[in-house]
Amino acid sequence: MGFFTDTSICIGCKACEVACKEWNRVPESPQGFTGDSYDNTIDLGADTWRHVAFVEQRKPIGIEAAERSLVEAASLDQLAAESGLQTYQEGDGMRWLMASDVCKHCTDAACLEVCPTGALFRTEFGTVVVQEDVCNGCGYCVPACPFGVLDKREGDGRVWKCTLCYDRLKDDKEPACAQACPTDSIQFGELEELRERAGARVEALVDAGAERAQLYLAGDDDGIGGAGAFFLLLDEPEVYGLPPDPIDTTRDLGSTWAAAGLAAVGLGAALAAAVLGGRR
Amino acid sequence: MSETGSATAPRQASYHGNPVIKEPVWTPEIPWYFFAGGLGGGSAALAWLAERAGEEELARRAWPIALAGVGVSPVLLISDLGRPSRFLNMLRMFKVTSPMSVGSWLLAATGTAVGLAAADALTDLVPGVVGRVARPAAAALGLPLSTYTAALIAQTAVPAWHEARRELPVVFGAGAAASAGAAATIATPLRHAAAARRVALAGAAAELLSVQAMEQRLGELGEPYHTEQAGTYARVARGLTVGGALLVGALGARSRPAAIAGGAMVLAGAACERWSVFKAGLQSARDPKYTVGPQRERVDGGRGRGASRRPAAARALAAAREAVAR
Numbered sequence A: 001m002g003f004f005t006d007t008s009i010c011i012g013c014k015a016c017e018v019a020c021k022e023w024n025r026v027p028e029s030p031q032g033f034t035g036d037s038y039d040n041t042i043d044l045g046a047d048t049w050r051h052v053a054f055v056e057q058r059k060p061i062g063i064e065a066a067e068r069s070l071v072e073a074a075s076l077d078q079l080a081a082e083s084g085l086q087t088y089q090e091g092d093g094m095r096w097l098m099a100s101d102v103c104k105h106c107t108d109a110a111c112l113e114v115c116p117t118g119a120l121f122r123t124e125f126g127t128v129v130v131q132e133d134v135c136n137g138c139g140y141c142v143p144a145c146p147f148g149v150l151d152k153r154e155g156d157g158r159v160w161k162c163t164l165c166y167d168r169l170k171d172d173k174e175p176a177c178a179q180a181c182p183t184d185s186i187q188f189g190e191l192e193e194l195r196e197r198a199g200a201r202v203e204a205l206v207d208a209g210a211e212r213a214q215l216y217l218a219g220d221d222d223g224i225g226g227a228g229a230f231f232l233l234l235d236e237p238e239v240y241g242l243p244p245d246p247i248d249t250t251r252d253l254g255s256t257w258a259a260a261g262l263a264a265v266g267l268g269a270a271l272a273a274a275v276l277g278g279r280r
Numbered sequence B: 001m002s003e004t005g006s007a008t009a010p011r012q013a014s015y016h017g018n019p020v021i022k023e024p025v026w027t028p029e030i031p032w033y034f035f036a037g038g039l040g041g042g043s044a045a046l047a048w049l050a051e052r053a054g055e056e057e058l059a060r061r062a063w064p065i066a067l068a069g070v071g072v073s074p075v076l077l078i079s080d081l082g083r084p085s086r087f088l089n090m091l092r093m094f095k096v097t098s099p100m101s102v103g104s105w106l107l108a109a110t111g112t113a114v115g116l117a118a119a120d121a122l123t124d125l126v127p128g129v130v131g132r133v134a135r136p137a138a139a140a141l142g143l144p145l146s147t148y149t150a151a152l153i154a155q156t157a158v159p160a161w162h163e164a165r166r167e168l169p170v171v172f173g174a175g176a177a178a179s180a181g182a183a184a185t186i187a188t189p190l191r192h193a194a195a196a197r198r199v200a201l202a203g204a205a206a207e208l209l210s211v212q213a214m215e216q217r218l219g220e221l222g223e224p225y226h227t228e229q230a231g232t233y234a235r236v237a238r239g240l241t242v243g244g245a246l247l248v249g250a251l252g253a254r255s256r257p258a259a260i261a262g263g264a265m266v267l268a269g270a271a272c273e274r275w276s277v278f279k280a281g282l283q284s285a286r287d288p289k290y291t292v293g294p295q296r297e298r299v300d301g302g303r304g305r306g307a308s309r310r311p312a313a314a315r316a317l318a319a320a321r322e323a324v325a326r
Helices: A015-024 A070-083 A110-114 A166-170 A176-180 A191-207 A249-279 B029-052 B056-080 B084-091 B099-122 B128-154 B168-187 B194-226 B228-251 B256-286 B288-300 B312-325
Strands: A002-006 A050-058 A094-102 A120-122 A128-130 A186-189 A214-216 A229-233
Touching (some): A002 A094, A002 A191, A015 A050, A070 B312, A094 A229, A110 A120, A110 A249, A186 A191, A191 A229, A191 B312, A249 B029, A249 B128, A249 B168, B029 B056, B029 B128, B029 B194, B029 B256, B056 B084, B056 B128, B056 B168, B056 B194, B084 B099, B099 B128, B168 B194, B168 B228, B168 B256, B194 B228, B194 B256, B194 B288, B228 B256
Antiparallel strands (some): A002 A186, A050 A094, A120 A128, A214 A229
């Protein structure tokens, strides 16, 4: 089971953030006023399990686009004249990208792999959950996550993150954020079915002119072996603060351990040479 | 504005300049543990080897140093925990994918062996057979204890650490040798300290060279190692290590004060080098360019599949756009 977040129909209402906080009793996370569009939540963390990102983009047309290429500027002008459409949206040429981010519940989850206590585990729903009665706050999962999802909670000492509403799933209910989403930007269901729906949706969007529409984490062949939460984005992932090529570093575990082992052997050999070598 | 929409994404697009990954939340205890674990592990190996070489005076001083280093380590680690009372959960399971899990067991085993070996070397309390097993065991376990911490930080998404996974263990191992040699040089009378001085000098040289090689191979990702606080620590480390090694090498065999001063400088240099590595990791996590840049290059250069999939129609359109632009 998992999430498909279709950011093309997100209206930035933050109902998901609120519903998540309410249901999971996540403490408040006042961040002050950032000035970064409508985003005062900033990022995912111990006290933010759903985060709505706001990106304000202006598509360069005419002379502004000429910075890149005069030919392209001319072709864009021509396109605008023929279609009557100026840019993403008519009028001011601005577009507003909104996207609700969440824990990806990776198939190959680095947080789970590095957790020394076994507090992080995979549930019967394929999701990744922290057991708060086991976590001792070692903090290893925090830098291990390629998406920066986990963090330590101030004054509590343990790490917290999205559970994909483990308690609700056990009662055959959909997660709080998905239920609260008024536009169905957040959809919950069987991954296979969601992927099919997402594939059709992205095709339709591209046909309608959203040329950079893309599915993010929708396959099994990425660096994390697929995800329990995937997204339809209208621009490159880094624009939304998502890594373009996230990798579970456990894939490099062989070379990591080999290097540490070789260095240990080398240290032993060098010490032996330095200590014993002086005798002769 | 960083997110203007050109036909391809700008090189260094980011979300309001925010980090993509989280900065490690580890406290200053952790770089100090890297130092203490290396000092303890290296000293255990040095002590046992000194016994083999018949250097009893050196060994009698290296064992307590090993005990101090390995003994303070769990204290540092436990005080870093968000829930220190749950430290025993570290031994709830053994996971090879978690260098921290492997390290917890390794530290528990090394601590036991070094404790018994040191007690055996300094007192009559330990039965002979136990001491005979504990001494080589302490030496053998001390070696990986000195280098696994590099694997621990390399097994993260922090770019400056993960991409240095092949070099960091060498840096840490060299630092362990330098620390163990330097500490023994300080503690041992001149005429019994020749082997300690050789270890300190070899370790210092290896440390300087391995750091250089690591930065070279990292290329652009080596930048965090010589900027901001990490850069300051690196420069101080280099100065102390070079100065201390010269002092030990030139005067360490004749003057006890010179040996002590030089040894202290090499020790401090090894500590600063661990701090430099630690800070470099934090700096590289904080700036999205170190996370996004190499990943974007991987995808664009065809060396990584990336996580985005675009429909065929979109790919064709993008290609046509590129052709027109050219």
